[in-house]
Amino acid sequence: MPAPAGRARRVLAATTVAVMGTLAVGMAVAAPSSADAGPTLGQLAAAQGRYFGSATDNPTLDNAPYTAVLGSEFNQITVGNTQKWMYTEPNRGQFDYTQADKIVAFAQAHDQIVRGHTLVWHNQLPGWIDTVPAGELLGVMRDHVANVAGHYQGEVVHWDVVNEAFEEDGTRRQSVFQQKIGDSYIAEAFKAARAADPDAKLYYNDYNIEGIGAKSDAVYNLVKSFKQQGIPIDGVGLQAHLILGQVPSTLRQNIQRFADLGVDVAITELDIRMRTPRDATKDAQQAADYRTVTNACLAVARCVGITVWDFSDGYSWIPSVFPGEGAALIYDENFAKKPSYWAVHEALGGTTTTTTTTTTGNTGSGCTATYRVTGQWHGGYQAEVTVRNTGATATSGWTVRWTFAQGQTVRSLWNGVLTADGQEMTVRNAPYNGRITVDGTTAFGFIGAHTGTNDTPTVTCATA
CATH class of the missing domain: 3.20.20.80 (Glycosidases)
Known part of the structure; x- marks a missing residue:
């Protein structure tokens, strides 16, 4: 050297x-x-x-x-x-x-x-x-x-x-x-x-x-x-x-x-x-x-x-x-x-904000979806969506949809398959969690970014 x-x-x-x-x-x-x-x-x-x-x-x-x-x-x-x-x-x-x-x-x-x-x-x-x-x-x-x-x-x-x-x-x-x-x-x-x-x-x-x-x-x-x-x-x-x-x-x-x-x-x-x-x-x-x-x-x-x-x-x-x-x-x-x-x-001393703000999606379609922001920090957040089977039989699949209103984005999602069309988000079940028993639940989560107040969107849910 x-x-x-x-x-x-x-x-x-x-x-x-x-x-x-x-x-x-x-x-x-x-x-x-x-x-x-x-x-x-x-x-x-x-x-x-x-x-x-x-x-x-x-x-x-x-x-x-x-x-x-x-x-x-x-x-x-x-x-x-x-x-x-x-x-x-x-x-x-x-x-x-x-x-x-x-x-x-x-x-x-x-x-x-x-x-x-x-x-x-x-x-x-x-x-x-x-x-x-x-x-x-x-x-x-x-x-x-x-x-x-x-x-x-x-x-x-x-x-x-x-x-x-x-x-x-x-x-x-x-x-x-x-x-x-x-x-x-x-x-x-x-x-x-x-x-x-x-x-x-x-x-x-x-x-x-x-x-x-x-x-x-x-x-x-x-x-x-x-x-x-x-x-x-x-x-x-x-x-x-x-x-x-x-x-x-x-x-x-x-x-x-x-x-x-x-x-x-x-x-x-x-x-x-x-x-x-x-x-x-x-x-x-x-x-x-x-x-x-x-x-x-x-x-x-x-x-x-x-x-x-x-x-x-x-x-x-x-x-x-x-x-x-x-x-x-x-x-x-x-x-x-x-x-x-x-x-x-x-x-290590960083600041995050935890919130329990939720929205619950429609009924009468065989399922409901509850969107919850579980953690929030400057410019970013974590959310979880719980899907509940409200039908009379087990599901073979499910789809959750929502529209972001403030420029939010999804950066990393797990336990689901995401399709994004502008601000419109569609998440379908992963191969392993499409079946939900009667009154049972599954959940997916994601990390996202935001520039506004990050209000929780209204979600809809449908079963296959």
Whole structure:
């Protein structure tokens, strides 16, 4: 890396941290220029002395709608893959930072701080690692950490130094490092990282340690031991790959107990998956879960920030690993903000207005439709329409219609099929919710934009 470029990046990273500190002591949060947007999640988090960021990967940097959100909404970025060993040292002693440098450069161009991920992990290793003799692997590991952390010295505020070193029962994972080096490899990795970059905060990072249990107890004991021995460790990363409705009840308590050891805590890879398809009930639960996680972090002074593991459902890792599950993030596939986004926004101090204004559609047509605005904020809103079967037999399908009077638009709709003709909206049932039993109900919802008072329209309903 040329020295001038490195110096420029170091100054930028320091400036970003300084700005976050200034916001924390009372600087006003500037709103973005978009007419229908309030403060971003990054701005709101900075006002709380924290960051709210996203992981990203190299292929998505060519997607203009994606990068428009990535570069404006967040004040932190994690390099999702290309700082891992298989990319940075594909051949022994030969280092390649081409791809990771592109992500770091993107973050710097958008005044975003960078979390480094990850220096030592049992996964995504180049094949040659397995051939290194046991007596040489410690030196190889130290050299790798020194080279990678040294390359990004001053450009990365946190390093996930060691990732996922424990099994669910709290025993050591039998990785190549554990088997050939032994228990000491974690401490040695942290020492090497500190020597390579004295200013970066050094983290241990793992999944399923969000609540108190055997695995988080093992990490707690590791951190406690390191602090007692003077081994450099500055933070614990809770990955938080969570399941809908299953946020650990001990999350806040767990964050606090790590903080009480004298280390920072970060929510490093947050997503909350559901069985797909989405519906209004699942979205509401997901929003509540995201709010719970955000509030738990805000409640502990040493919880320094939250990173979602990418921000759009279209780029989530979940569907490829958990078939039939997904919709785990705060933006949908079309980069529309989901209810979970607004839950985080509000938890971080953003303002929304909740209303229960409703209109109920016609009777005598086999169904009624009730239109309800469930949340409203500057330039945007969320609405839900409940369809009730008032006929004598089960429906095989339904259609709801209304006309907007004030220039409202629908940006993202779920549990129905939308046809828009100017201001006239027609929503038909999705393939899976056309049948409604007698006196039963179903519902669809949407996120929309408005420029006026957003009065609720009169709706009509008909059954097939």
